Amino acid sequence: MADITVIGGGIAGLSAAITAAERGAGVALLEAHEETGGRARSTDGPYRANLGPHVLYKDGPLWAWLDERGLLPACARPPFSGMRVRWEGELRRTPPLAAVPTVLRLRGRDAPVDRSFREWVADHSDEKTAAMLSAAAGVYTFHHDPGSLSAAFVWPRTVRTLLSPPPTVRYPIGGWSALVATMESRARELGVHVRTGARVTELPDGPVVVATELHEAARLLGDPSVTWTSGRTLCLDLGLRTRRGDPFIVFDLDEAGWVERFTAPDPTLAPDGEELFQAQMPMRPDEDADAAAARLERLLDASVEGWRDRVTWRRRQVMDGRSGALDLPGTTWRDRPAVDRGDGVFLAGDMVAAPGLLSEVAWASGVEAATLATAAVPAGVG
Ligand SMILES: Cc1cc2nc3c(=O)[nH]c(=O)nc-3n(C[C@H](O)[C@H](O)[C@H](O)COP(=O)(O)OP(=O)(O)OC[C@H]3O[C@@H](n4cnc5c(N)ncnc54)[C@H](O)[C@@H]3O)c2cc1C
Numbered sequence: 001m002a003d004i005t006v007i008g009g010g011i012a013g014l015s016a017a018i019t020a021a022e023r024g025a026g027v028a029l030l031e032a033h034e035e036t037g038g039r040a041r042s043t044d045g046p047y048r049a050n051l052g053p054h055v056l057y058k059d060g061p062l063w064a065w066l067d068e069r070g071l072l073p074a075c076a077r078p079p080f081s082g083m084r085v086r087w088e089g090e091l092r093r094t095p096p097l098a099a100v101p102t103v104l105r106l107r108g109r110d111a112p113v114d115r116s117f118r119e120w121v122a123d124h125s126d127e128k129t130a131a132m133l134s135a136a137a138g139v140y141t142f143h144h145d146p147g148s149l150s151a152a153f154v155w156p157r158t159v160r161t162l163l164s165p166p167p168t169v170r171y172p173i174g175g176w177s178a179l180v181a182t183m184e185s186r187a188r189e190l191g192v193h194v195r196t197g198a199r200v201t202e203l204p205d206g207p208v209v210v211a212t213e214l215h216e217a218a219r220l221l222g223d224p225s226v227t228w229t230s231g232r233t234l235c236l237d238l239g240l241r242t243r244r245g246d247p248f249i250v251f252d253l254d255e256a257g258w259v260e261r262f263t264a265p266d267p268t269l270a271p272d273g274e275e276l277f278q279a280q281m282p283m284r285p286d287e288d289a290d291a292a293a294a295r296l297e298r299l300l301d302a303s304v305e306g307w308r309d310r311v312t313w314r315r316r317q318v319m320d321g322r323s324g325a326l327d328l329p330g331t332t333w334r335d336r337p338a339v340d341r342g343d344g345v346f347l348a349g350d351m352v353a354a355p356g357l358l359s360e361v362a363w364a365s366g367v368e369a370a371t372l373a374t375a376a377v378p379a380g381v382g
Helices: 012-022 060-069 097-107 115-123 125-137 153-162 177-189 214-222 287-305 359-375
Strands: 003-005 029-032 083-087 090-092 168-172 193-195 208-210 230-241 248-252 257-261 274-284 311-325 340-342 343-347
Touching: 003 012, 012 029, 012 177, 012 193, 012 359, 060 097, 060 177, 060 359, 083 287, 097 115, 097 359, 115 125, 115 153, 125 153, 125 274, 125 311, 177 193, 208 214, 208 359, 214 343, 230 287, 248 359, 274 287, 287 311, 311 359
Parallel strands: 003 029, 003 208, 029 193, 083 248, 208 343
Antiparallel strands: 083 090, 230 274, 230 311, 248 257, 257 274, 340 343
């Protein structure tokens, strides 16, 4: 018999299971799919495309936690060259210099919670610069209009991910499945009973950590108020025959999309002579996948020469509500669905009340939920 049940084996559930087991609890982790990892899984076969995440942030708490435990997989650094920017319909090799004075003026300032990012930037510069800096945040918000989000949400993340050289992004070699494998092994070593192919339909007796996606957690908790804002984006993974001169990354300052060649840092992701790209375009409200795909293909036409004739593999998916929490003006992470639900039930995942960037939220809430769940184990058990 386990002291604590963890439902869901993504980054949140694995972090929770490891934390609870390290604190001495007996843990059962139940995962609906045949493999753990959730969105952090990569495809099998010659193209190792990640379902969701691509980069770990070396300056963040998830990295430090993995490092302390010897769980970091081998990681690659981003290449030094190959950046492109689409701005006002043109492809450039450098970001528009006009934004530099605004960036310098805003650096070090506390952005307000209750104003939108676009309004706040426009107060300190002009509408055009505000639109450009807003669209740059598409790369980590997956939102069609990042400028409409809280300034306090967007600005620190933009500074951290885009404006703090040298870059702290790292790419797990072989894709995120490599990281999931080290986390699952660690959990098993600690005695966690990992059961895959085990979809939970009702909450077991507590303490229990619900580490599913948020809509599934709302169903299990029987609480439709468990919701939060997230992105809706069209992702196109492409295998392309190699061509010299392909960009590494294209920031789309017109429409908040981006294109990235993941074989630039990690050539193991595709067969020899081929490249693995992912291009993504946040979908507008009421826009269908074909219309967003048409906009995305125009970005590819502008930035990756001859891509249509080089395709060897493709996968298209809409990621709706699956790319992490977004805070609207007037809200912060503290307003998201709480970790402690009462009666020995705890919530973890990338849309709950925990700080951090993208999967760091899943990790932080997993650790918090497991710490509270361990404290809730009745004395004498375990
Ligand atoms: C396109 C895209 C790009 C991203 N890029 C990055 C990035 O570069 N860096 C980064 O840090 N983050 C990134 N993210 C975010 C990252 O993918 C997520 O934050 C993270 O994977 C969420 O982990 P999780 O454990 O909260 O949820 P999930 O990974 O969704 O795990 C939930 C698990 O619960 C299981 N489950 C669901 N229902 C049940 C049930 N009833 N019973 C049992 N099990 C159940 C599911 O099968 C799943 O395995 C990206 C996301 C997307 C979509």
